[in-house]
Amino acid sequence: MIKNIIFDFGDIFINLNKTATALELSKFGFTKISPELDVLMKNYEKGLISSDDFINKTNKIFPTATPQELKNAWNKIILDFPEERLLFIETLAKEKNYRLFLLSNTNELHIEQVIKNMGTERYDRFKACFEQFYLSHLINFRKPNANIYEFVLKENNLNAKETFFIDDTEENTIAAEKLGIKSWNLQVGNEDIINLKSKL
Structure with a gap:
């Protein structure tokens, strides 16, 4: 029972729109989730790094994006x-x-x-x-x-x-x-x- x-x-x-973030990040060179990005996202999801650290480290992977553009891209999934x-x-x-x-x-x-x-x-x-x-x-x-x-x-x-x-x-x-x-x-x-x- x-x-x-x-x-x-x-x-x-x-x-959710599960493809929206990838589509938005493609403007900044994203093609697929690299091992580095995968670890970063999982650590962030587990609360092992702060939001600022997450955005800063993501910014190093996509240097042509501004931190705000990365935040916007990240949150595009939420409907x-x-x-x-x-x-x-x-x-x-x-x-x-x-x-x-x-x-x-x-x-x-x-x-x-x-x-x-x-x-x-x-x-x-x-x-x-x-x-x-x-x-x-x-x-x-x-x-x-x-x-x-x-x-x-x-x-x-x-x-x-x-x-x-x-x-x-x-x-x-x-x-x-x-x-x-x-x-x-x-x-x-x-x-x-x-x-x-x-x-x-």
Whole structure:
């Protein structure tokens, strides 16, 4: 029996344009993610470096861009948060049938953009729906590493077999399933979180 639900954030609740940042950075010579850039992005997502350090180090890779242009390019991925999804999670929280958690690979600049796009009032309403609101840059772990799931289970005394996890990235749901967590790899564009109950 499912008692706990762990939700991803991007492309589960808030819409993303996952190609927008690469397209914007291509103006400054970006062609693909180099090993150096990959490590930099993952370290930033885990909160191991500050936003200023991240932008400064990215600026060394793309010297023709200004720091502000890099910030703008980085945040292009963040789109809108449909109202029906906010109302859905608020209703689910009010029903109190499940313990609700958010677990997102999110960095500081992106969450600032999310709040700006949503508005503080809507963001606070969303955050209030969850017992715990885990953002990777604040807990120093990131999906799909097993330690992030183990952290959430242990921190909240959750039984993996009683826990359901939703993420749009298959790599992340596979990692959760290896720990005994039932998962839904939501297919963006074909499925929507508001239909969650048909999956439980």
